[in-house]
Amino acid sequence: MTEIEPVKDPAERRRPPSLRDWLAPPIPGSALWGWIGPLLVTALAGFLRFDRLAVPRAVVFDETYYAKDALALLRFGWEHNAVKDADKLLIANKSDVDIWTGGGSFVAHPPAGKWMIAIGEQLFNATPFGWRFMPALIGTLSVLILCRVARRMTGSTLLGCAAGLLLAVDGLAFVTSRTALLDVFVMFWILAAFACLVLDRDLSRRELARRVEEGGGAGLGPFVMHWWRIPAGVCLGMACATKWTGIFYVAAFGIMVVLWDAGARKAARVQSPYSGALMLEAGPAFVSLVVVGAFTYLASWWGWIFKPGGWGRGEVAGNVLLRPLEAMPDLLKYHKEILDFHSGLSTHHNYQSWPWDWPILRRPVAFWYSEPPGACDAARCSREILGIGTPAFWWGALIALVVLVGVWLLRRDWRAGAIVLGFLAGWVPWFVPAFGDRTMFLFYATPMLPFMALAVALALGMLIGPARSPDPAGRSALPVPGNRRVLGAAVAGAYLLVVLANFAYFYPLLAAKVLPYDDWHARIWFDSWV
Structure with missing residues (x-):
């Protein structure tokens, strides 16, 4: 929480804060530590994600789709029919034409996430480390962004680092950052968009305050340009270009920023x-978030648009400049096919789950499992990659989110509202009847993880309390009782230690470490986890 420094000069004590400081208070504390702390947490996250990244040397779960599609994008610019043998992805020779069959392949997701996987394959060849490199890098960078945005929202470097630490040691974030799936990219781009919007909120409120103080509060008030909403639109476009679920956040964030703008003008006493x-x-918000996002989404299809051979790509114009216009009817038809596929996807899967299962971790996903003989001292050994969140974090986040709902209802705290909205935007749409019996998995909840971490960090900040609180008469800042802060800090610290210990206990199940079968089974707390 933002700490209010004591004021010694009586004249200063009676002076009200400027409108600028009222609308967008400066972040207290050292700017240097505001970077050092998050970078240390990010270094921990990076070590966890890159250590043993090539293990197992096998195609894990849906890597069989996305690693191949990424390799095809490098070679053709569009997704090619499946590689004949998945194990051939383990070779480094991408020029072997015998691994490809037929022509364009129908795929159910846009290409942006697979292009990002392809960067790692370009740098490190078609190896497990190659196709997992970018998920690990993006998962690590997500921790840094979360630390910084949490610091900005809470006014505390410590709480910002706490939020990043929770993401760093969450089991689901860890697993999806170490496998070539798309969900970690969706999470990254949504978090990056949210960070841009939070920064824009501060900067635009300061600019609004400046213009109002100069006499621009009459009528509709002054126009303020929101520059950081443009990169936010690019990020949202990239989220949608990875998975269509990003569109839920376009709608949620669009409503959010309009409410922020109205609230800022009301606080500035605009007429x-x-x-x-x-x-x-x-209007400008729509252009920045929706129109910019749409162009970004369309640009992700450049390989399919400009190169012949992709799925559903008909005649290709000889003039390259005409190809975008000429490709639109085929692209629209292709999108209808994708929509029909998602709407009708109801094939039973052993590890499928429903949205109400996700917050309580009822049904995780076994990404990979083997029982290597003689790999441990026991008669039976197990190795697994279990896609499950760290229970202490997830169940604590549920409590924190309930608390934030109450905080928003009672105090209209914008931070609580934004965090709850971010969580609900990734969860509630899956309850829509249109999805019906669609096959769903726990890792679909990955984009919700940063907002869960933010919820816990904000709740811990409220538990600890600020160093000083305003005098009811508004004249000075009064100390908060020390016992309350000591007790709150002790509870918060103890909770973070429990989360760390919980992650360490589950780590062997998340990172394909060899365990005696009995030790593996001891970590399977519920029958539904098998």
Whole structure:
């Protein structure tokens, strides 16, 4: 929470804060430590994700689709029919034409995430380390972004690092950062968009305050340009270009920023705050988030658009400049096929689960399992990659989210509202009847993880309390009782230690470490985890 420094000068004590400081208070504490702390947490996350990244040397779960598609994008610019033998991906010779069959392959997801996997394959060849490199890098960078955005929202470097640490040691974030699946990329781009919007909120409120103080508060108020919403739109476009579920966040964040704009104008005492937000800022917000996002999404299909041979790609214009326009009917038809596929996907899977199962971790996903003979001192040995969240973090986040709902209802705390909205945008849409009996998995919840970590960090900050609280008369800052802060800090620290210990206990199940079967089974807490 933001700490209010004591003021010694009586004249200063009576002086009200400027409108700029009222609308967007500066972040207290050292700017240097504001980077050192998050970078240390990020280094831990990077070590966890890159250590033994090539283990197991096998195609894990849906890597059989995305690693191949990424390799095809490098060679053709569009997804090719499946490699004849998945094990041939373990070779480093990408020029072997015998591994390809037929022509364009129908795929159910846009290409952006697979292009990102392809970067690792380009750098390190078609090896397990190669196709897992970018997920690990992106999962690591997500921790840094989360630390920084949590610091900005709470005004505390310590709480910012706590949020990043929770993401660093979450089991599901760990597993999806070490396998060539798409969900970690969706999480990254959504988190990056959210970070851009939070930064834009601070900067635009300061600019609004400056213009109002100069006499621009009459009528609709001044127009403020939100520059950071443009990169936010690019990030949202990349999220949608990885998986269509990103569109839920486009809608949620679009509503959120309009409410932020109206709230800022109301706090600045603009004469017509709601009309000003709708007439001056809603339109540019739509362009920045939706139009920019749409162009970004379309650009991710460049290989399919400009190169012949992709699935459903008909005649290709001889003039390269005409190909984007000429490709649109085929692209729209292709998208209808993708929509039909997702709407009708109801094939039973042993590890499928429903949205109400996710927060309680009822049904995790076994990404990989083997029983190597003679690999341990026991008669039976187990190795597994279990896609499951760290229970202490997930169950604690549930409590924190409930608390934040109450905080938002009672105090209209924008941070609580934004965090709850981010969580719900990744969860509630899966309850829509249109999905029906669609096959779903726990790792679909990956984009919700940063908001769960933010919820816990904000709740811990409220538990600890600020160093000083305002005098009810508004004249000074009064110390918060020391016992309350000591007790709150002790509880918060103990909780983080429990999460760390919980992750360490489950680590062998997350990283394909060899365990005696009895030790493996002891970590399977519920029958539904098998």
